[in-house]
Amino acid sequence: MPAEADIIARIARKVPSRPSAALPLSIGDDAALLRPPKGKHWVLTCDAFAEDVHFLARAQPAAAVGYKALARAVSDLAAMGATPRVFLLTLGLPAHRTGAWLDAFLRGLARAARAYDLVLAGGDTFRSSAVFVTITVIGEIAVGHAIQRSGARPGDRIYLSGVAGAAELGLQLILRGLDRSRRWKTLLRAHFFPEPRLKLGSWLAKHRLASAMLDTSDGLSTDLDHLCRASGTGARIFATRLPVVAVPAELRRQGFDPLHLALHGAEDYELLFTVPRHLVRKLPTRFGGVPLTCIGEITEPPQLLLVDENGALGPLPPAGWDHFRTPRGRR
Amino acid sequence: MPAEADIIARIARKVPSRPSAALPLSIGDDAALLRPPKGKHWVLTCDAFAEDVHFLARAQPAAAVGYKALARAVSDLAAMGATPRVFLLTLGLPAHRTGAWLDAFLRGLARAARAYDLVLAGGDTFRSSAVFVTITVIGEIAVGHAIQRSGARPGDRIYLSGVAGAAELGLQLILRGLDRSRRWKTLLRAHFFPEPRLKLGSWLAKHRLASAMLDTSDGLSTDLDHLCRASGTGARIFATRLPVVAVPAELRRQGFDPLHLALHGAEDYELLFTVPRHLVRKLPTRFGGVPLTCIGEITEPPQLLLVDENGALGPLPPAGWDHFRTPRGRR
Numbered sequence: 036m037p038a039e040a041d042i043i044a045r046i047a048r049k050v051p052s053r054p055s056a057a058l059p060l061s062i063g064d065d066a067a068l069l070r071p072p073k074g075k076h077w078v079l080t081c082d083a084f085a086e087d088v089h090f091l092a093r094a095q096p097a098a099a100v101g102y103k104a105l106a107r108a109v110s111d112l113a114a115m116g117a118t119p120r121v122f123l124l125t126l127g128l129p130a131h132r133t134g135a136w137l138d139a140f141l142r143g144l145a146r147a148a149r150a151y152d153l154v155l156a157g158g159d160t161f162r163s164s165a166v167f168v169t170i171t172v173i174g175e176i177a178v179g180h181a182i183q184r185s186g187a188r189p190g191d192r193i194y195l196s197g198v199a200g201a202a203e204l205g206l207q208l209i210l211r212g213l214d215r216s217r218r219w220k221t222l223l224r225a226h227f228f229p230e231p232r233l234k235l236g237s238w239l240a241k242h243r244l245a246s247a248m249l250d251t252s253d254g255l256s257t258d259l260d261h262l263c264r265a266s267g268t269g270a271r272i273f274a275t276r277l278p279v280v281a282v283p284a285e286l287r288r289q290g291f292d293p294l295h296l297a298l299h300g301a302e303d304y305e306l307l308f309t310v311p312r313h314l315v316r317k318l319p320t321r322f323g324g325v326p327l328t329c330i331g332e333i334t335e336p337p338q339l340l341l342v343d344e345n346g347a348l349g350p351l352p353p354a355g356w357d358h359f360r361t362p363r364g365r366r
Numbered sequence: 367m368p369a370e371a372d373i374i375a376r377i378a379r380k381v382p383s384r385p386s387a388a389l390p391l392s393i394g395d396d397a398a399l400l401r402p403p404k405g406k407h408w409v410l411t412c413d414a415f416a417e418d419v420h421f422l423a424r425a426q427p428a429a430a431v432g433y434k435a436l437a438r439a440v441s442d443l444a445a446m447g448a449t450p451r452v453f454l455l456t457l458g459l460p461a462h463r464t465g466a467w468l469d470a471f472l473r474g475l476a477r478a479a480r481a482y483d484l485v486l487a488g489g490d491t492f493r494s495s496a497v498f499v500t501i502t503v504i505g506e507i508a509v510g511h512a513i514q515r516s517g518a519r520p521g522d523r524i525y526l527s528g529v530a531g532a533a534e535l536g537l538q539l540i541l542r543g544l545d546r547s548r549r550w551k552t553l554l555r556a557h558f559f560p561e562p563r564l565k566l567g568s569w570l571a572k573h574r575l576a577s578a579m580l581d582t583s584d585g586l587s588t589d590l591d592h593l594c595r596a597s598g599t600g601a602r603i604f605a606t607r608l609p610v611v612a613v614p615a616e617l618r619r620q621g622f623d624p625l626h627l628a629l630h631g632a633e634d635y636e637l638l639f640t641v642p643r644h645l646v647r648k649l650p651t652r653f654g655g656v657p658l659t660c661i662g663e664i665t666e667p668p669q670l671l672l673v674d675e676n677g678a679l680g681p682l683p684p685a686g687w688d689h690f691r692t693p694r695g696r697r
Binding site: 068077111117127164174178185249 | 370371390396397407410411412416418442446487494498505507509512514515580690
């Protein structure tokens with residue numbers, strides 16, 4: 036097994052970590068230095084990604100573990116409208132993951148770092164019984180531009196980027212042992228390689244179009260509940276308007292329900308945001324190839340309601356992911 | 367078991383997390399905002415603290431787990447000469463740790479946050495099979511004042527704050543099952559409640575007295591090796607000058623060797639720093655009650671050498687802690 040210093044050297048070699056004006060030191064000291072740009076706030080977030088909690092090592096390729104660990108943390112910055120700059124990596128590894136598995140993990144991590152223009156600023160490594168990753172991302176945003184969860188007002192239109200339920204479809208294929216079949220390989224992609232909507236987030240922030248925003252990490256129903264609670268409002272959404280994931284007929288016959296996946300499926304990492312009515316005309320129907328769909332509106336009474344396919348109005352329970360409530364068997 | 371939102375609310379209630387000029391939002395959004403002060407760098411570090419890796423839950427009181435998780439991360443900022451400002455908490459908990467254990471953990475964490483004037487800026491919580499903590503600390507330092515590991519030059523004097531080996535003595539008492547005895551209770555304190563040397567670190571930085579510095583987290587011999595490698599130098603230290611931990615005669619008879627504990631014992635979180643010879647007279651013998659001891663000097667040949675009690679010169683192997691090399695049985 037390699038020494039700690041060898042593992043750190045491999046990380047530094049494979050993941051972008053060059054010093055720059057904003058990051059004056061290389062990694063290797065006790066802490067990293069950051070020089071803040073004028074007129075900007077720093078934006079900070081951290082996200083854990085643990086084996087058997089957030090991913091299954093037997094099903095998820097090492098490169099996808101590295102990629103997704105960073106992508107999902109970056110998504111929190113997208114949800115504020117911020118631009119990521121540097122990240123810190125905390126990495127716990129069992130001995131049998133310090134060889135080829137670690138190399139593939141670092142390839143995936145480096146791919147995400149390059150895609151989102153991020154530089155590694157430091158971290159912590161240790162031996163553990165399962166793979167354990169925590170990512171801290173620091174980004175920046177112009178003072179006054181950050182989009183919070185709490186700004187939604189009655190009458191605002193509710194928008195969702197991309198497709199809803201695609202990541203959960205991939206996860207459910209894995210949990211039912213269907214991920215080995217070549218037929219469904221492409222359906223795993225949204226679960227393994229989510230794409231944080233950084234450009235959309237920062238465009239919405241810069242043009243002050245969104246009154247509230249977050250990313251759909253826990254699932255649309257639960258994340259909408261978070262947004263409405265923070266804003267002190269309710270919401271009404273329409274089943275027929277949802278950009279639901281396309282599910283092949285054979286899987287639908289096996290019980291995969293597109294609407295259920297779209298409403299409660301976790302980890303899409305799309306942006307869920309609200310737009311004041313008078314600004315709606317400034318919003319394109321697609322942004323950088325990603326569809327933007329109006330799925331409902333914010334209401335004053337603090338309930339979440341769903342208008343179903345038949346036009347009937349009923350309650351929408353927040354049935355997405357809760358780490359401490361969702362039964363273990365679900366993932 | 368409580369829901370995720372309840373756990374987050376308890377954390378926010380118990381740990382300082384008020385908004386301020388530097389931290390304009392409360393916790394609860396996807397990311398935290400930081401407003402940087404003029405003429406300062408931000409300093410960033412992250413540190414994992416995991417059950418059965420970094421601590422034993424059966425031996426370490428929950429309050430000490432919370433306190434130490436933050437204290438050891440803060441120590442990395444002390445080692446740069448920086449002042450901590452805000453922190454992020456990533457917390458994985460098994461179901462049976464979400465009740466009284468979590469309350470005691472948060473009390474310890476809050477105690478450290480108040481002691482080091484830190485505010486919680488955000489984080490991530492999830493269910494896991496063992497307790498898993500990652501702390502990210504952000505601090506600040508005047509531009510140009512940060513003390514790196516790489517600045518030591520031949521002839522510089524090597525200093526160590528406090529006492530060496532006290533934390534390892536506590537750990538070894540636990541590992542040998544001697545921690546239940548009331549006689550040795552006070553000897554556990556250095557292991558459970560280390561005190562990061564923030565005031566000393568920032569004083570050294572402000573007065574530009576230290577040419578290189580780090581904290582003794584892995585053990586004096588290994589940390590001195592880190593410092594010398596980064597600086598491209600060697601070092602010679604003197605056994606008779608070391609501020610070794612006081613070991614009761616009965617424990618010495620049981621094989622607890624003060625010199626071995628001082629040289630290779632981990633987790634003291636004292637400051638190890640080098641001072642150019644012409645600045646040595648500016649250094650007090652104590653700082654805020656903590657002794658500062660000259661233990662040797664930096665040399666040009668890149669070896670670590672120890673002058674033993676009889677004046678004989680021999681090699682000093684870096685035999686402190688390496689997460690991937692140290693045998694598991696040691697802790």
